[in-house]
Amino acid sequence: MNIKILGAFAAVALMTACSSKPDTTTSGGGATSTSGIVPGSQEDLVANVGDRVFFGFNTSTLQPDAEGTLDKQADWLAKYGSVNVQVAGNCDERGTEEYNLALGERRARSAAAYLTAKGVAGGRISTISYGKDRPTAQGSTEQAWAQNRNAITSVK
Incomplete structure (x- = not known):
C-alpha cells in the first residue's frame, strides 16, 4: 500500500515540475530578456533595429529610408x-x-x-555579394524584385 501512495506522490511531483514555466528574465549580466531575445544578437538586430536596406533598380545609391535604418544600425553597433x-x-x-x-x-x-x-570601425564590417543567388522574395514581379534589391546586415 505504501508503494502505491509513494508512486502517486512521485507522479504528482513530476507533473508539477513539468508544468512550471522557466524564468526567462535575468538580472545583471544576463543573456536573455523577457522576450527571449539575447541583447547584441542577430535576433536583437532584426527585432529592434532592422537588418536590411533596399535599393532602386540598377543602383547602389542609398535612399533616405535606408540611411535611417543604417543610422539605427550604427547606434546599435556602438552599443x-x-x-x-x-x-x-x-x-x-x-x-x-x-x-x-x-x-x-x-x-x-x-x-x-x-x-x-x-563611426563603426571598418574592421568590424565585412562585405559579400550574393548577386541574384539568394532571393528573399520569390517571383518575377516588381514587388518581389524590389524586396530582392537589398543589403542585409548579419551578426558574425
Missing part, C-alpha cells in the same frame, strides 16, 4: 562594441550573374561605407 557584422549585397533576378555580383558588391560596400562614416 555592442564587440559585435562584428557582415553586409551582404543582393539583386533581383534580372541581369547576368557577373553584372549582379558586381552590383551586389557595390550595394554591400555602400551600406558598409555609411556605417563606417557613422
Whole structure:
C-alpha cells in the first residue's frame, strides 16, 4: 500500500515540475530578456533595429529610408562594441550573374561605407555579394524584385 501512495506522490511531483514555466528574465549580466531575445544578437538586430536596406533598380545609391535604418544600425553597433557584422549585397533576378555580383558588391560596400562614416570601425564590417543567388522574395514581379534589391546586415 505504501508503494502505491509513494508512486502517486512521485507522479504528482513530476507533473508539477513539468508544468512550471522557466524564468526567462535575468538580472545583471544576463543573456536573455523577457522576450527571449539575447541583447547584441542577430535576433536583437532584426527585432529592434532592422537588418536590411533596399535599393532602386540598377543602383547602389542609398535612399533616405535606408540611411535611417543604417543610422539605427550604427547606434546599435556602438552599443555592442564587440559585435562584428557582415553586409551582404543582393539583386533581383534580372541581369547576368557577373553584372549582379558586381552590383551586389557595390550595394554591400555602400551600406558598409555609411556605417563606417557613422563611426563603426571598418574592421568590424565585412562585405559579400550574393548577386541574384539568394532571393528573399520569390517571383518575377516588381514587388518581389524590389524586396530582392537589398543589403542585409548579419551578426558574425
